[in-house]
Each structure stands twice: as C-alpha cells, then as structure tokens.
Amino acid sequence: MPISRFLNTPRTFSALVLLSCSLLLPAFATAFDTVILDAGHGAHDRGAAIGYVYEKHLALDTARRVEQLLKKAGLKVIMSRSRDVFIPLQDRSRLGNSRGNAIFVSIHYNYNRGGSGAGVETYYHRSSSYTLAAYIQAYLVQRTKMTHRGVKSASFHVIRETTRNPAVLVECGFVSNPSERARMMTGEFRSRIAEGIAQGIVAYRKAD
Ligand SMILES: [Zn+2]
Secondary structure (H helix, E strand, C coil), X not given: CCHHHHHHCHHXXXXXXXXXXXXXXXXXXXXXXXXXXXXXCECCECXXXXXXXXXHHHHHHHHHHHHHHHHHCCCEEEECCCCCCCCCHHHHHHHHCCCCCEEEXXXXXXXXXXXXXXXXXXXXXXXXXXXXHHHHHHHHHHHHCCXXXXXXXXXXXXXXXXXXXXXEEEXXXXXXXXXXXXXXXXXXXXXXXXXXXXXXXXXXXXXX
16 A cells, blocks of 8 residues: 555554654653662761761761752652661662662762862763763752862762663762861751752753
8 A cells, every 4th residue: 555545544643643652752751750869878988087077977968958859849769878877889879770760869078188179079970971960060059159170970889880870979078178077067058068969950850
C-alpha cells in the first residue's frame, strides 16, 4: 500500500500519534523526582577537623537542612546517613545507583594546610553531571556571597561510581579557614548553604 494511503487510514494514524507520543516520553521520564543526599564522612571518619569542629557534623547538619527544603519543594529525598555513622564509599555510590529518576548530591566541607583556602566549589565527573554542578554552584555563591572557586571535574569515588544518575559533590567552605570556620559554626550560615544547594537543585529541575 502506498505510504499516503497508509497514513490516511484513521486507525493507523492514531497508532502513529500514539507512537510519536511514546517516543517523546523518555524526554519527560528523565525529569527526576528524587534527590539522594550524601552527607560526607561519619563516625570515626571525621573528615576535615580543627579543634572540635568536624566536617562530618557540618555535612550532616547541612544535608538535613537541604532535606527539609527539598521536601517542602515537593521532592522525595533519600539520605545516605541521618546519624553519625560510618558508610563505606561503595555503599554510598550503590545508593546513588539504586533507583532512576534521581540525582545524587554529596555534601562536604573543605580543608587545606595553612588555612588560606577560601570559598565554595562543586565537582562533577561525567559531563552529563556538569549542568547540575553549575546550577548548585551558582545558587550557592549567590546565597552565601562566598568566593566562587569554580565548577570542577574530579574523580572522587561517589561521583565517579554513581553512574545511573547525575552526581555532584559540593565543598561548602573551608574548615581550615578561621573566618569561614567561625561562620559555618552558626546555624544561620549552614541554612544559607542549604538554601543555595536546594535552590540550585530546584532551578536545575525546572530547566531540565
Ligand atoms: Zn569531605
């Protein structure tokens, strides 16, 4: 049968409409509804530490604040840890791959010798995660007015091995920097950090 006759058959036409609609669906299906939040370190793994200021506590508190904000925005949230426990890196990336329609965001605080390092930076590994990293970094800088250290590529385990979903790692300031450390010890500042991360995620989702 000639193709024009084929297209003119009403039943075939509806089948073609259905087919083209289903071909469009994968584009919508990539819109995520779940954020997997990974608070870095835990238990004996303190992360960066100066005196009694430990990265593991700052990261968990920040992740919990982000969790609340994302839930208010209507997103589902899965936490790699909600307590001061040790989670091996493999378990964190396994969680990052445990479901689709999700993004993975790992939260850390930074450290450098000498204490001169300052500002925030967001890491990605695969290029498909770059846009998410750029959104979070932009909103984080806007919300906190901290130094923009950039959106950077790195091979950290959790963002390298989380392959099923966009995966980024945020460094929310330097524990080793006395003035940044003083700020991050306040809940008000950690709320700003959390707002920057959450707003970046929500804006990325709208743009997706
Ligand atoms: Zn860390």
